[in-house]
Amino acid sequence: MRLDEAEQGEVLTPKREKPRLLVVDDQAVNVRLIYDLFQSEFSVFMATNGEMGLAKSREIMPDIILLDVVMDGLNGYDLCRQLKADETLKHIPVIFITGQFNEEDEVYGFKMGAVDFIHKPINPVITRARVMTHMQHKLQADILRNISMLDGLTNIANRRHFNAEIERMWRNCAREQQTLSLIIIDIDYFKQYNDHYGHLAGDSVLRKVAESVTAAIKRPQDLAARVGGEEFALLLPNTPEENLCAVLERLFTNIRVCDIAHDKSPLGKLSVSAGCSSVIPKNTEDTSTLYKRADTALYRAKQQGKNQYVF
CATH class of the missing domain: 3.30.70.270 (Reverse transcriptase/Diguanylate cyclase domain)
Incomplete structure (x- = not known):
């Protein structure tokens, strides 16, 4: 089941004060499951292919990205490579969603810059635990990065x-x-x-x-x-x-x-x-x-x- 064109790139929960989670997956069942899991803690955004995922990342600057490996056009590995090559996006943690259990593929994903893998069919308990752990690491890294982005004398951006x-x-x-x-x-x-x-x-x-x-x-x-x-x-x-x-x-x-x-x-x-x-x-x-x-x-x-x- 694929998402309608009109739904592509739309925000599912609009509250801006929450951390932002971007799901890049062309399967509506996966998007719905992730939305249900995280709607209370995150503003959940979606994209249904790699090209949209890259554009959406630049637009909303998500705090974490859940990325399907196998998609038409720009696949998950290639999108991850582009994200990590972008100075403004490379700090965003990427978790791959995959139905593959091949050790070589996972090693390759980590080399591309991913921080973790979630296997299909998605286990809600494991998925939630992994996403929240990496989100906590991201928030701690953001604090350190924000300090490095401030001018020490004037306390404004450097x-x-x-x-x-x-x-x-x-x-x-x-x-x-x-x-x-x-x-x-x-x-x-x-x-x-x-x-x-x-x-x-x-x-x-x-x-x-x-x-x-x-x-x-x-x-x-x-x-x-x-x-x-x-x-x-x-x-x-x-x-x-x-x-x-x-x-x-x-x-x-x-x-x-x-x-x-x-x-x-x-x-x-x-x-x-x-x-x-x-x-x-x-x-x-x-x-x-x-x-x-x-x-x-x-x-x-x-x-x-x-x-x-x-x-």
């Missing part, structure tokens, strides 16, 4: 986190043909501030600017990051250029409200400059297109007197 998110957002916006916007922010005359007031005062300024940058965004899908010494960035998916002005005005207002004295700046106050770029991503381009445009705009803002933003 460059590593930014790099991963811009890649993920680029792919999502390319698929949906939505605009991805980037704002790069640089503190004006920061070296002079550090030299005059000392590094402890400079660290305090970095934290206050990080707070101002973060407060400029209002949506959970947006990202504020520290990407360099005194350089910050805002990533805003599904945000056309005309919508950036509101974000920028909040940012510059936040900086003014901080009212930080800077005797080595012509303004006498701390200020920032920003460069902005908005594109609808193409699969033939990469994220450097967006970053270079924003960086060039930031350079113009600096050349034109600082304390301003440029598109």
